[in-house]
Amino acid sequence: MVGKRALRGGTPFGPPPAPPPADCPLCGRPIVPGPSADLHHLLPRSQGGRETFLVHRVCHRKIHATFSEKELARHYASWPALHAHPEIATFIAWVRRQPPTFVDGSRPPRHRR
Numbered sequence: 001m002v003g004k005r006a007l008r009g010g011t012p013f014g015p016p017p018a019p020p021p022a023d024c025p026l027c028g029r030p031i032v033p034g035p036s037a038d039l040h041h042l043l044p045r046s047q048g049g050r051e052t053f054l055v056h057r058v059c060h061r062k063i064h065a066t067f068s069e070k071e072l073a074r075h076y077a078s079w080p081a082l083h084a085h086p087e088i089a090t091f092i093a094w095v096r097r098q099p100p101t102f103v104d105g106s107r108p109p110r111h112r113r
Contacts, residue, residue, distance in 0.1 A: 025079050026059040027092050029100050036101045047073035058104050062091050 022031050031037050031054055038060040043049030046069050055063075066087055067076055076082050083089065095102070 022054055024056050024059055025053050026055055026063070026082060026088075027095050029056065029096060029098075031056060032100050034101070036103050042072075042079070043077045044069040044072055049073075049077075056095075056100070056102075058095060058098075058102060059091075061104075062088070062095075 023029065024031050036057050037054055038057045039052040040055045040060050040063065041049040041052055043051070063072070063082065066085070076085065083092070098104075
């Protein structure tokens with residue numbers, strides 16, 4: 001039996017097609033949904049931020065290992081500002097050579113422990 005949706009040319013009760021993978025706003029590599037992806041508040045929630053972005057987990061860890069929340073809020077609340085920081089620029093050059101599903105741990109520097 002044919003339903004009304006099929007007669008109108010729509011897709012009958014199937015899941016919608018998956019959107020193409022988004023690119024990480026920090027490194028530019030495609031994001032594969034799963035354990036290698038995290039949500040990041042560009043302006044930290046503790047500083048009043050609400051908007052989230054999907055980034056690679058390794059990129060997310062590097063951001064928080066490099067900057068405190070106050071530093072992120074004051075100086076690095078935009079993607080171009082993050083790209084301009086020398087340590088992040090070096091990290092981006094390195095991580096672009098890794099596969100999109102790469103997960104690695106970044107520890108905070110000793111002076112921030």
